[in-house]
Amino acid sequence: xxxxxxxxxxxxxxxxxxxxxxxxxxxxxxxxxxxxxxxxxxxxxxxxxxxxxxxxxxxxxxxxxxxxxxxxxxxxxxxxxxxxxxxxxxxxxxxxxxxxxxxxxxxxxxxxxxxxxxxxxxxxxxxxxxxxxxxxxxxxxxxxxxxxxxxxxxxxxxxxxxxxxxxxxxxxxxxxxxxxxxxxxxxxxxxxxxxxxxxxxxxxxxxxxxxxxxxxxxxxxxxxxxxxxxxxxxxxxxxx
Amino acid sequence: xxxxxxxxxxxxxxxxxxxxxxxxxxxxxxxxxxxxxxxxxxxxxxxxxxxxxxxxxxxxxxxxxxxxxxxxxxxxxxxxxxxxxxxxxxxxxxxxxxxxxxxxxxxxxxxxxxxxxxxxxxxxxxxxxxxxxxxxxxxxxxxxxxxxxxxxxxxxxxxxxxxxxxxxxxxxxxxxxxxxxxxxxxxxxxxxxxxxxxxxxxxxxxxxxxxxxxxxxxxxxxxxxxxxxxxxxxxxxxxxxxxxxxxxxxxxxxxxxxxxxxxxxxxxxxxxxxxxxxxxxxxxxxxxxxxxxxxxxxxxxxxxxxxxxxxxxxxxxxxxxxxxxxxxxxxxxxxxxxxxxxxxxxxxxxxxxxxxxxxxxxxxxxxxxxxxxxxxxxxxxxxxxxxxxxxxxxxxxxxxxxxxxx
Numbered sequence: 195x196x197x198x199x200x201x202x203x204x205x206x207x208x209x210x211x212x213x214x215x216x217x218x219x220x221x222x223x224x225x226x227x228x229x230x231x232x233x234x235x236x237x238x239x240x241x242x243x244x245x246x247x248x249x250x251x252x253x254x255x256x257x258x259x260x261x262x263x264x265x266x267x268x269x270x271x272x273x274x275x276x277x278x279x280x281x282x283x284x285x286x287x288x289x290x291x292x293x294x295x296x297x298x299x300x301x302x303x304x305x306x307x308x309x310x311x312x313x314x315x316x317x318x319x320x321x322x323x324x325x326x327x328x329x330x331x332x333x334x335x336x337x338x339x340x341x342x343x344x345x346x347x348x349x350x351x352x353x354x355x356x357x358x359x360x361x362x363x364x365x366x367x368x369x370x371x372x373x374x375x376x377x378x379x380x381x382x383x384x385x386x387x388x389x390x391x392x393x394x395x396x397x398x399x400x401x402x403x404x405x406x407x408x409x410x411x412x413x414x415x416x417x418x419x420x421x422x423x424x425x426x427x428x429x430x431x432x433x434x
Numbered sequence: 435x436x437x438x439x440x441x442x443x444x445x446x447x448x449x450x451x452x453x454x455x456x457x458x459x460x461x462x463x464x465x466x467x468x469x470x471x472x473x474x475x476x477x478x479x480x481x482x483x484x485x486x487x488x489x490x491x492x493x494x495x496x497x498x499x500x501x502x503x504x505x506x507x508x509x510x511x512x513x514x515x516x517x518x519x520x521x522x523x524x525x526x527x528x529x530x531x532x533x534x535x536x537x538x539x540x541x542x543x544x545x546x547x548x549x550x551x552x553x554x555x556x557x558x559x560x561x562x563x564x565x566x567x568x569x570x571x572x573x574x575x576x577x578x579x580x581x582x583x584x585x586x587x588x589x590x591x592x593x594x595x596x597x598x599x600x601x602x603x604x605x606x607x608x609x610x611x612x613x614x615x616x617x618x619x620x621x622x623x624x625x626x627x628x629x630x631x632x633x634x635x636x637x638x639x640x641x642x643x644x645x646x647x648x649x650x651x652x653x654x655x656x657x658x659x660x661x662x663x664x665x666x667x668x669x670x671x672x673x674x675x676x677x678x679x680x681x682x683x684x685x686x687x688x689x690x691x692x693x694x695x696x697x698x699x700x701x702x703x704x705x706x707x708x709x710x711x712x713x714x715x716x717x718x719x720x721x722x723x724x725x726x727x728x729x730x731x732x733x734x735x736x737x738x739x740x741x742x743x744x745x746x747x748x749x750x751x752x753x754x755x756x757x758x759x760x761x762x763x764x765x766x767x768x769x770x771x772x773x774x775x776x777x778x779x780x781x782x783x784x785x786x787x788x789x790x791x792x793x794x795x796x797x798x799x800x801x802x803x804x805x806x807x808x809x810x811x812x813x814x815x816x817x818x819x820x821x822x823x824x825x826x827x828x829x830x831x832x833x834x835x836x837x838x839x840x
Contacts, residue, residue, distance in 0.1 A: 251834045256750070256751055256837075276755070277755055277757075280750075280754070280755045284752070289751045289752065291748075295744065295745075295748045296748075297450070297745050298454060298745070299447075299454040300450055308752050309752045309753045311446070312749070312752060312753045313753055315442040316442045316443075357752065361753075
């Protein structure tokens with residue numbers, strides 16, 4: 195409670211079950227308590243099926259927990275309706291997915307502008323400039339008007355990162371962002387996350403399978419079978 | 435302002451999706467275009483046909499005819515407490531004038547909704563030439579007024595439109611039967627021992643056998659004296675502005691004058707039945723074509739929603755509300771049908787032009803701007819309605835599931 199001001203997100207006894215009320219009801223997250231600081235650069239690791247993506251979707255307000263509470267920027271989200279959740283998600287969270295997921299019908303810069311356009315309509319000059327700057331930062335200023343199918347996988351993922359950052363979110367969530375990139379491109383993309391975390395002060399929580407990537411994060415959260423089994427900051431165990 | 439600002443991105447997304455699925459969009463638009471073209475063409479065709487039939491029907495008859503009430507037997511009421519058995523024969527209806535017709539005519543001239551009031555005296559006669567004898571109907575007319583009821587001038591095939599001073603107009607079939615031509619003399623005999631010889635000034639062809647073989651048009655005064663009805667008329671013909679209000683106006687005139695008023699709708703009840711049955715079948719065609727177009731749009735959009743499941747998920751994750759997703763697909767439905775119907779209108783103009791230029795040429799089809807606007811509105815509404823089902827499905831997609839969809 196004392197460091198609420200430094201928190202971007204806090205989970206309290208968060209549970210998630212699927213097929214509720216049916217014979218095959220299954221709980222995948224068994225009461226998660228977790229807090230992410232405003233400048234954290236954390237990796238969420240764990241074996242397949244441990245609930246990493248589910249947890250990430252819950253934090254990103256894409257999914258609703260079965261019980262427990264999720265505070266985002268100090269706001270309790272339990273009672274929010276769809277419009278409220280969408281607005282909060284749009285303002286404070288950026289998403290990067292494994293399969294970059296750009297809208298194929300739009301150019302790179304239009305994809306970057308998409309979160310702003312969805313929230314505010316036609317983008318003004320300053321918004322377009324911000325998108326251009328972001329594309330420049332990820333090294334794609336020359337490809338701003340290319341369609342996604344003209345870009346390589348790494349380039350598409352960098353566009354997706356620029357899109358996630360255009361709303362200047364407090365928390366950037368990435369679900370295996372380098373999962374289908376070669377090592378060279380993967381480390382470039384990873385560097386981008388690093389830089390944005392350092393320069394823009396946005397918290398980063400990324401799910402990864404790659405132990406070399408997680409080793410370079412400031413904090414490693416290990417999720418096994420729906421429970422956090424270790425949470426290590428700078429090599430020091432915080433919670434076991 | 436806020437609505438416009440948010441609709442902007444929905445519009446961009448809808449257009450982007452339509453452009454990306456170019457072939458799909460084109461195919462469904464062709465479907466809509468064919469549907470709209472059929473609807474507009476059929477509606478215009480039937481409208482043209484019906485206008486033509488009504489025009490032909492009303493070309494030779496007045497919209498409303500006013501006749502004197504039939505004469506009835508006047509039976510004295512029986513004294514109180516007695517039973518009276520009466521065997522009554524209907525009275526023979528002798529030819530007689532409408533009472534006070536000048537006053538009635540002057541009153542009707544003031545009535546709004548009436549374009550022409552034309553008193554006519556008509557009665558039976560024989561036309562004789564040599565040994566040949568034909569029964570005819572004498573029509574005594576005031577030419578200036580009568581032309582507003584039936585444009586006789588358009589039907590003259592020989593000679594001139596001229597009555598009065600012993601001139602008469604006769605039908606072409608009667609002229610053939612009697613072997614007369616313009617300039618010939620004709621003897622007219624009525625039962626009243628009034629005979630006269632008239633000069634045939636013109637021959638008309640109304641296109642109705644009965645009329646062309648029986649009608650003889652004379653000046654009102656000459657006919658009055660031949661029929662022994664000096665100063666009288668037997669019928670007042672009326673022309674009205676709104677032909678489909680004939681029944682209502684007939685009832686009004688009937689109350690006003692206490693004469694018998696027959697509207698053309700009553701006298702052509704069969705025709706009106708046929709016309710309304712035709713309109714019904716046209717409407718059925720329109721409804722079913724609209725339904726099939728709606729299903730086409732709905733199915734194409736349903737496929738599109740499935741294809742775009744992942745993109746919908748991304749949009750939701752990047753801040754799109756359910757309503758925005760819903761509107762993107764509704765706009766697609768509207769754009770499909772709006773563009774499709776514009777193509778369809780163009781196609782129907784070509785069809786109508788082809789029919790009017792190369793068709794059987796029996797009648798002319800007009801395409802009214804109202805029909806065009808209605809067709810576009812109907813198509814667009816159908817498109818939005820048809821899009822509602824797939825759009826709701828898109829909006830209700832769970833973003834988590836949608837993003838993982840492959």
